[in-house]
Amino acid sequence: MPKPIPFLDLVSPHKELKNELLAVLEQAIDNAGYVGGPMVKNFEDEFAHFCNTRHCIAVNSGTDALRFAYIAGGVLPGDEIITVPNTFIATTESISQAGAQVVFVDIDERTYNMDPAKLREFLESHCVKDAATGKTRNKLSGRPVTAVVPVHLYGQPADMDAIIAIAADWNLTVFEDACQAHGAEYYSGERNRWYKVGSLGKAAAFSFYPGKNLGALGEGGAITTDNDEIARICRMLRDHGQAQKYYHDIEGYNGRLDAIQCGFLSVKLKKLPEWNEARRRHAATYNRLLAPLKEIIVPFEPAWSRGVYHLYVVRAKNREGIQKKLTGKGISTALHYPVPLHEQKAYATHLQRNGGFPVAERCAKEILSLPMFPGLTEDQMREVAEAVGYAA
Secondary structure, eight states: OOOOOOOOOSSSSHHHHHHHHHHHHHHHHTOOOOOOSHHHHHHHHHHHHHTOSEEEESSSHHHHHHHHHHTTOOOOOEEEEEESSSSTTHHHHHHHTTTTTEEEEHHHHHHHHTOHHHHHHHHHHHHETTTOOOEEEETTTTTTTEEEEBBBGGGOOOOHHHHHHHHHHTTTTEEEEEETOOTTTTTTTTTTTTEETOOOOSSEEOOTEEEEESSSSOOEEEEEEHHHHHHHHHHHHTTTTTEEETEEOOOOOBBOOOOHHHHHHHHHHTTTTHHHHHHHHHHHHHHHHHHTTTTTTTOOOTEEOOOOOOSSSEEOOHHHHHHHHHHHTTTOOOOSSSSGGGGGGGGOOSSEEEEEEEEHHHHHHHHEEOOOTTTOOOOHHHHHHHHHHOOO
């Protein structure tokens, strides 16, 4: 029987880096630097440089990164924030935890990211801009609409030029959910150059959950921003609102990322460009192997995108049959995500319910995530593609 093919491999890269990771532990033990200190500062500086931003604030999860970014970026209780329904719930629960209300718009059929046309349509149909203040208000709810959160899903950048332009027209703040897109790049035609995701909005959030392209050996997250005031407030929010020890300017949270995880992330950050390039090569190989299968829709990468393929997601009408066939051959797969958020029980009372987002709803029934990690071999990808072909 063929050797099983895992969905991802969290063992091999850590074995390769074992000595460097153990050195981080030894350093922390020797100097008792467990919370804060040089390892945190070093990683923050390194990741800010990697993202081409002025600031990085390390926190204990991507969810906290989103929540702190919203609060520090001026979102107020009662505000409405626009995002997409085909994302992990952290995108929206962090909005609710900041005291705001979630509003959904549908996605682009090819990229699975926010459709700028649907964003503009929602604003023009359901919102009005106050002539005196320039602020946007939802005509139905009466609440202020203050921000938009594009999600760079599966490691593919959203169409940021279009989203930023629409947001500017309606006086909305843009926050990037970059939790799956470490190192992905977007070509801005408006500014005629490539940008790292995390450097395009007012602030951005990253997750370092172990399975991410840059993963901690536990939980972790970060906010990136060029805005000094957002950075200052985020640093206070993560540390009980302290401007300095025992002096609390605001109420905050216990949202720090510990020094050992920052040390681990510094070690792994050096390998991230190499790992991302491996993922891009694997995606190209999958695309070639799956091209003859007309029943399979492979990922679409626009000319303005350099995705990092956190996930390699295909679509097929016979998704369940294909997944069952692959499981029978020892090939692990996953669904990201099988139920759009507006159809989840957690949002049973939400005003936007079933049927309102046909693209997201259709895609959720067809998506299938195939094995994707830097150490994947061509033989393994060939075996996956052959199994897909037999089942399609």
